[in-house]
Amino acid sequence: MSKWLIDSHFHLDYYKNHAELYRLINSLEQYTLCMTNSPGVYLSCRRMYKETTYLKFALGFHPQNAELSKRDFGDFLKLYPQAKYIGEVGLDFGSGRCLNRELQLYCFEEIVKKCALDNKLLSVHLRHSENEAIQILETYKPCKCIIHWFTGSPSHLQKLIDIGCYFSLNCNMCSNQRKLSMLTHIPSDKILIESDGPFTKVDGRKFSPEMLEQVYKRIAMELSDKELIFHVYMNFKKILTVSA
Numbered sequence: 001m002s003k004w005l006i007d008s009h010f011h012l013d014y015y016k017n018h019a020e021l022y023r024l025i026n027s028l029e030q031y032t033l034c035m036t037n038s039p040g041v042y043l044s045c046r047r048m049y050k051e052t053t054y055l056k057f058a059l060g061f062h063p064q065n066a067e068l069s070k071r072d073f074g075d076f077l078k079l080y081p082q083a084k085y086i087g088e089v090g091l092d093f094g095s096g097r098c099l100n101r102e103l104q105l106y107c108f109e110e111i112v113k114k115c116a117l118d119n120k121l122l123s124v125h126l127r128h129s130e131n132e133a134i135q136i137l138e139t140y141k142p143c144k145c146i147i148h149w150f151t152g153s154p155s156h157l158q159k160l161i162d163i164g165c166y167f168s169l170n171c172n173m174c175s176n177q178r179k180l181s182m183l184t185h186i187p188s189d190k191i192l193i194e195s196d197g198p199f200t201k202v203d204g205r206k207f208s209p210e211m212l213e214q215v216y217k218r219i220a221m222e223l224s225d226k227e228l229i230f231h232v233y234m235n236f237k238k239i240l241t242v243s244a
Protein backbone atom coordinates (compact mmCIF):
# COMPACT_ATOMS: atom_id res chain seq x y z
CA MET A 1 0.00 0.00 0.00
CA SER A 2 1.14 3.50 -0.77
CA LYS A 3 2.62 5.41 2.16
CA TRP A 4 2.00 8.72 0.37
CA LEU A 5 5.70 9.47 0.13
CA ILE A 6 6.59 12.13 -2.42
CA ASP A 7 10.09 12.87 -3.72
CA SER A 8 9.80 16.22 -5.47
CA HIS A 9 13.36 16.31 -6.88
CA PHE A 10 15.26 13.21 -8.02
CA HIS A 11 17.68 12.45 -10.88
CA LEU A 12 16.92 8.97 -12.26
CA ASP A 13 19.27 9.40 -15.24
CA TYR A 14 22.31 9.90 -12.97
CA TYR A 15 22.11 6.31 -11.67
CA LYS A 16 23.80 3.50 -13.61
CA ASN A 17 21.00 1.14 -12.50
CA HIS A 18 18.23 3.49 -13.68
CA ALA A 19 16.13 0.67 -15.14
CA GLU A 20 16.12 -1.16 -11.79
CA LEU A 21 15.29 2.06 -9.90
CA TYR A 22 12.46 2.86 -12.32
CA ARG A 23 10.86 -0.47 -11.36
CA LEU A 24 11.64 0.03 -7.67
CA ILE A 25 10.03 3.49 -7.47
CA ASN A 26 6.87 2.15 -9.12
CA SER A 27 6.73 -0.89 -6.87
CA LEU A 28 7.29 1.24 -3.74
CA GLU A 29 4.49 3.53 -5.00
CA GLN A 30 6.52 6.67 -4.22
CA TYR A 31 5.47 9.73 -6.21
CA THR A 32 8.73 10.89 -7.79
CA LEU A 33 9.45 13.89 -9.94
CA CYS A 34 12.53 13.08 -12.01
CA MET A 35 14.53 16.12 -13.02
CA THR A 36 16.54 16.32 -16.22
CA ASN A 37 19.40 18.75 -16.86
CA SER A 38 18.92 19.31 -20.59
CA PRO A 39 16.24 18.95 -23.28
CA GLY A 40 18.28 16.07 -24.80
CA VAL A 41 18.23 14.08 -21.56
CA TYR A 42 14.51 14.79 -21.13
CA LEU A 43 13.81 13.45 -24.60
CA SER A 44 15.81 10.25 -24.06
CA CYS A 45 14.17 9.62 -20.68
CA ARG A 46 10.71 10.06 -22.19
CA ARG A 47 11.61 7.69 -25.04
CA MET A 48 13.07 5.09 -22.70
CA TYR A 49 10.49 5.16 -19.90
CA LYS A 50 6.74 5.37 -19.79
CA GLU A 51 5.47 7.86 -17.24
CA THR A 52 3.37 6.20 -14.55
CA THR A 53 1.14 7.33 -11.69
CA TYR A 54 4.26 7.41 -9.54
CA LEU A 55 7.03 8.55 -11.82
CA LYS A 56 7.07 11.71 -13.95
CA PHE A 57 9.80 13.56 -15.82
CA ALA A 58 10.52 17.30 -15.74
CA LEU A 59 12.08 19.19 -18.64
CA GLY A 60 15.31 20.86 -17.55
CA PHE A 61 17.92 23.40 -18.54
CA HIS A 62 20.54 23.28 -15.79
CA PRO A 63 22.80 26.33 -15.29
CA GLN A 64 25.74 24.10 -14.28
CA ASN A 65 25.55 22.35 -17.65
CA ALA A 66 28.15 24.51 -19.48
CA GLU A 67 27.67 22.56 -22.70
CA LEU A 68 24.18 23.93 -23.24
CA SER A 69 23.83 26.53 -25.99
CA LYS A 70 21.20 28.88 -27.35
CA ARG A 71 20.28 26.14 -29.80
CA ASP A 72 19.57 23.78 -26.87
CA PHE A 73 17.33 26.46 -25.44
CA GLY A 74 15.50 26.40 -28.78
CA ASP A 75 14.97 22.65 -28.23
CA PHE A 76 13.79 23.37 -24.69
CA LEU A 77 11.18 25.79 -26.05
CA LYS A 78 10.02 23.21 -28.63
CA LEU A 79 9.53 20.56 -25.92
CA TYR A 80 8.03 22.99 -23.40
CA PRO A 81 4.37 22.69 -24.56
CA GLN A 82 4.34 18.90 -23.96
CA ALA A 83 6.12 19.04 -20.58
CA LYS A 84 3.86 19.29 -17.56
CA TYR A 85 6.78 19.83 -15.14
CA ILE A 86 9.88 22.02 -15.57
CA GLY A 87 13.23 21.36 -13.85
CA GLU A 88 15.96 21.45 -13.09
CA VAL A 89 16.34 25.08 -14.08
CA GLY A 90 17.84 28.08 -12.30
CA LEU A 91 20.78 30.41 -11.87
CA ASP A 92 24.28 29.55 -10.66
CA PHE A 93 27.03 32.18 -10.54
CA GLY A 94 29.16 30.15 -8.16
CA SER A 95 31.32 27.88 -10.27
CA GLY A 96 33.43 27.99 -13.43
CA ARG A 97 31.57 25.01 -14.90
CA CYS A 98 28.42 27.04 -15.48
CA LEU A 99 26.79 28.57 -18.52
CA ASN A 100 27.74 32.18 -19.15
CA ARG A 101 25.89 34.64 -16.99
CA GLU A 102 23.99 36.44 -19.78
CA LEU A 103 22.67 33.20 -21.27
CA GLN A 104 21.62 31.97 -17.81
CA LEU A 105 19.74 35.18 -17.05
CA TYR A 106 18.04 35.25 -20.45
CA CYS A 107 16.93 31.58 -20.29
CA PHE A 108 15.83 31.66 -16.64
CA GLU A 109 13.74 34.81 -17.17
CA GLU A 110 12.07 33.27 -20.25
CA ILE A 111 11.36 30.04 -18.33
CA VAL A 112 9.90 31.82 -15.28
CA LYS A 113 7.80 34.10 -17.50
CA LYS A 114 6.36 31.12 -19.43
CA CYS A 115 5.75 28.99 -16.33
CA ALA A 116 3.95 31.88 -14.60
CA LEU A 117 1.78 32.49 -17.66
CA ASP A 118 0.95 28.79 -18.19
CA ASN A 119 0.85 27.96 -14.47
CA LYS A 120 3.43 25.18 -14.77
CA LEU A 121 5.35 23.70 -11.86
CA LEU A 122 9.09 24.45 -11.83
CA SER A 123 11.95 23.21 -9.64
CA VAL A 124 14.65 25.83 -9.23
CA HIS A 125 18.37 25.59 -8.42
CA LEU A 126 19.96 28.78 -7.00
CA ARG A 127 23.62 29.32 -6.08
CA HIS A 128 25.18 32.74 -5.47
CA SER A 129 22.39 34.19 -7.58
CA GLU A 130 19.61 34.85 -5.07
CA ASN A 131 19.28 38.61 -5.74
CA GLU A 132 18.94 38.15 -9.50
CA ALA A 133 16.54 35.23 -9.08
CA ILE A 134 14.38 37.09 -6.56
CA GLN A 135 14.11 40.03 -8.96
CA ILE A 136 12.88 37.75 -11.76
CA LEU A 137 10.51 35.78 -9.51
CA GLU A 138 9.07 39.00 -8.06
CA THR A 139 8.37 40.29 -11.57
CA TYR A 140 6.45 37.23 -12.83
CA LYS A 141 5.22 35.64 -9.57
CA PRO A 142 4.93 31.99 -10.67
CA CYS A 143 2.43 30.13 -8.41
CA LYS A 144 4.09 26.72 -8.63
CA CYS A 145 7.71 27.52 -7.90
CA ILE A 146 9.77 25.09 -5.81
CA ILE A 147 13.15 26.27 -4.54
CA HIS A 148 15.22 23.12 -4.29
CA TRP A 149 18.06 22.76 -1.72
CA PHE A 150 18.03 26.43 -0.63
CA THR A 151 21.47 27.61 0.57
CA GLY A 152 21.08 31.41 0.66
CA SER A 153 20.80 33.85 3.56
CA PRO A 154 17.85 34.30 5.98
CA SER A 155 16.87 37.56 4.24
CA HIS A 156 16.82 35.83 0.83
CA LEU A 157 14.73 33.06 2.36
CA GLN A 158 12.23 35.60 3.69
CA LYS A 159 11.92 37.26 0.27
CA LEU A 160 11.28 33.91 -1.42
CA ILE A 161 8.66 33.07 1.25
CA ASP A 162 6.99 36.45 0.58
CA ILE A 163 6.86 35.65 -3.15
CA GLY A 164 5.00 32.43 -2.25
CA CYS A 165 7.65 29.87 -3.19
CA TYR A 166 7.65 26.29 -1.95
CA PHE A 167 10.85 24.71 -0.62
CA SER A 168 11.95 21.13 -1.11
CA LEU A 169 14.16 19.98 1.77
CA ASN A 170 16.66 17.13 1.82
CA CYS A 171 18.81 15.34 4.37
CA ASN A 172 22.00 17.24 3.56
CA MET A 173 20.21 20.43 4.62
CA CYS A 174 20.09 19.08 8.19
CA SER A 175 23.85 18.75 8.56
CA ASN A 176 24.49 21.69 10.91
CA GLN A 177 22.73 24.06 13.29
CA ARG A 178 22.92 27.12 11.04
CA LYS A 179 21.19 25.27 8.18
CA LEU A 180 18.67 23.73 10.56
CA SER A 181 17.63 27.01 12.12
CA MET A 182 16.77 28.29 8.62
CA LEU A 183 14.48 25.34 7.91
CA THR A 184 12.31 26.16 10.91
CA HIS A 185 11.52 29.58 9.35
CA ILE A 186 9.80 28.04 6.34
CA PRO A 187 5.98 28.04 6.73
CA SER A 188 4.73 24.46 7.17
CA ASP A 189 2.34 24.80 4.22
CA LYS A 190 5.29 25.51 1.88
CA ILE A 191 7.41 22.47 2.76
CA LEU A 192 8.09 19.63 0.32
CA ILE A 193 10.62 16.81 0.60
CA GLU A 194 13.23 15.82 -1.96
CA SER A 195 16.05 13.34 -2.15
CA ASP A 196 18.07 15.10 -4.89
CA GLY A 197 19.47 11.62 -5.35
CA PRO A 198 22.19 10.73 -6.17
CA PHE A 199 23.65 13.99 -4.79
CA THR A 200 22.66 13.45 -1.14
CA LYS A 201 23.47 10.95 1.56
CA VAL A 202 21.27 9.33 4.17
CA ASP A 203 23.21 8.09 7.20
CA GLY A 204 26.41 8.23 5.17
CA ARG A 205 25.05 6.23 2.19
CA LYS A 206 24.29 7.54 -1.29
CA PHE A 207 20.54 8.01 -1.63
CA SER A 208 18.49 5.26 -3.21
CA PRO A 209 14.65 5.29 -3.39
CA GLU A 210 14.13 2.73 -0.60
CA MET A 211 15.67 5.35 1.77
CA LEU A 212 13.00 7.99 1.12
CA GLU A 213 11.09 7.15 4.29
CA GLN A 214 14.30 7.72 6.29
CA VAL A 215 14.62 11.16 4.70
CA TYR A 216 11.11 11.99 5.91
CA LYS A 217 11.86 10.63 9.40
CA ARG A 218 15.03 12.69 9.73
CA ILE A 219 13.43 15.95 8.60
CA ALA A 220 10.24 15.26 10.63
CA MET A 221 12.42 14.98 13.72
CA GLU A 222 14.26 18.24 12.99
CA LEU A 223 11.00 20.10 12.33
CA SER A 224 9.18 18.38 15.23
CA ASP A 225 6.38 17.47 12.83
CA LYS A 226 4.99 13.99 13.48
CA GLU A 227 2.57 14.35 10.54
CA LEU A 228 5.19 15.45 8.00
CA ILE A 229 4.24 12.78 5.43
CA PHE A 230 0.62 13.91 5.47
CA HIS A 231 1.52 17.63 5.44
CA VAL A 232 3.87 17.23 2.48
CA TYR A 233 1.27 15.18 0.63
CA MET A 234 -1.30 17.96 1.14
CA ASN A 235 1.23 20.66 0.16
CA PHE A 236 2.07 18.80 -3.03
CA LYS A 237 -1.60 18.36 -3.85
CA LYS A 238 -2.03 22.10 -3.34
CA ILE A 239 0.89 23.11 -5.56
CA LEU A 240 -0.51 20.94 -8.36
CA THR A 241 -3.87 22.72 -8.25
CA VAL A 242 -3.01 26.29 -7.20
CA SER A 243 -3.51 29.11 -9.71
CA ALA A 244 -3.11 32.88 -9.65
Ligand SMILES: [Zn+2]
Nearest residue numbers: 009035088196
Ligand atom coordinates in the same frame (compact mmCIF):
# COMPACT_ATOMS: atom_id res chain seq x y z
ZN1 LIG B 1 19.06 18.35 -8.56
